[in-house]
Amino acid sequence: MKMVFRWFGENDDSVTLNEIKQIPGMTGVVSALQDIPVGEVWPQEKIKELKNEINQAGLELKVIESVNIHEDIKLGLKSRDKYIENYKKTLKNLAAEGIKVVCYNFMPVFDWLRSDLAQELEDGSTTMAYDESWINSTDPVKLVEEFDENSEGFSLPGWEPERLAELKGIMEQYEDISEKDLLSNLKYFLEAVMPTCEENDIKMAVHPDDPPWPIYGLPRVVTGKENLRTILEMVDNPYNGLTLCSGSLGSNPANDVPALIREFGSRVHFSHVRNLNFDGKGKFHETSHLSTDGSLDLFEIMKAYYDSGFDGYLRPDHGRMIWGEKARPGYGLYDRALGATYINGLWEAITKMDS
Template sequence: MRMVFRWFGDNNDHVSLDQIKQIPGAEGIVWALHDMPAGEEWPMDKINQVKEQAEAYGLNIDVVESVNVHEDIKLGLPTRDRYIENYKRTIEKLSKVGVKVICYNFMPVFDWLRTDLAKKLEDGSTALFYEGSKIHDIDPLDLVKTIAEDSTRTMPGWEPERLADLTELFEAYKNVTTEDLWSNLSYFLEEIIPVAEQHDIKMAIHPDDPPWPIFGLPRIMINKENIERFLKLVDNPYNGLTLCSGSLGSNRENDVADMVRSFSDRIHFAHIRNVRIYDNGDFIETSHRTQDGSVDIYDIVKAYHESEFTGYARPDHGRHIWGEECRPGYGLYDRALGIMYLWGIWDTLERQKKEK
């Protein structure tokens, strides 16, 4: 297992490369050009700039998260081919600086959705929270209209300047079915995977978060059955997974450790985090510790160890602790604690293996 740590760049992250370097076992950053609009070709000078920044601290840039997929590709519009060609050229450029994995997702409109970015836990820390009653059976266009009229009623990520775009996107997806989305994903993969293989970069799709339809939008990367279908769309080792225990684990029916054991040869990137699921299906993110949530993090790490996983892993969303002011879910302290918990499990398993 190769531990990496997500970094949003000098201008977008309060966590410094010097701090990341001090986390035991962290050998690289998970990065992206966050100022680049989805669908645009990444410029080589900006890519090289990140490489130089990371290497100054002895960190690799092997994993990119994310090269975002333009909505026209997900919608299957005629304009998608132009954006796919940009994506191919970006893959080629990233290969020149040693990138080995590209994480991406195929979620319509939202990468992820929460209803509260700082819900208080019993210990006084705060964390990302999902409250289903604020999402279920609500017409998103009505919600956009309400937020536009009353700025005190909002949703995380629904900034006023985004409302016009959200209205257009929801309208565009009105007649897009789940099968349409599968077809559009297959088209994308058939174009992209040969290029990724040519340049020795593994493509790793991230599951939907949360793993069920929201606002009537189709979602497909939600369970083991659908992951099996996805891997068969283009049955190539370069077509793989970013397996996120928190995204998939927020549905009690998903056995994430079983997925690790079933798909280990196609998991190129592991996101490991915990969530606590309430009786009504709401969930809140917790520390990485198994006992603090509903996801068996110990068994998940054990599954990776049994599979002799040599891919990349990172602690995922953490709580906001010790008064840290940070990007929601991406503080330094709790994610660093998460790494040490994961290493503790891994090192124990290594010792047990050697003593047998």
């Protein structure tokens, strides 16, 4: 297991590389070029600059999260081939700078979704929460505006302005797109990029939908065991793999996260580990990583990774805002650093139990 930490860049993150370096067991960061519009080629020189900045801090850059997929690819429009060619050029440029894994998602229009970015918990910390009834009663445009107002002045990953500028029009384009259509468009994309991945030794790792069910009538196809298996089988190539996010998949109680890890372990190229608490049907809030603070058993999750021989990249995922920290929702320093330490402790204990 290689422990990494998500970092949004010097100008877009409240957390510094020097602070990340001080977290015990941290080997590198997961980052991206935040200023490249979706669909455009990432210049190798800019990738190199980012890598050098991270390397100079004593950390590695081996995973990119994310090279976002242009909406035309998801919709299956004729223009998709142009954007796929750009994506392949980006993959080549990333591989040339030593990148091994690209995390991406195939969620239409919206990326992850929450109803509250700062729900206060009993201990005084704040966290992100989801309430399906609130989502269903809220106009999508209003939701985007509220997210922007409550993001502590930070941009939100997966909520790039250019993707959401014409929200209503994009949503209308999906009215005739079924889950079967979306899955077919994902297959088309993966079949097109796999030769580039093989030639350049760079893996694709699809992130689960968050939450893993349809939103505003939009189809979602990365939600649980059956469609994870379908995605891996329809393009049966070791370079086509998963970002297994315990929080995204685990927000549906029907998903047995340790069992998913054991079934798909060899195709898990990247792991996000976090915890959450079920608050009722279609309702949950994120918690500390500690098993007793949430509904997911982090010991069993890490044991499943160990039993599967996992040797990929893993990062502590969303944290609460604690100790007065002001940061991008879910991505402060303190709670994620505690999460990393807790995960490392579990890993050490499991390793020694087996020796």
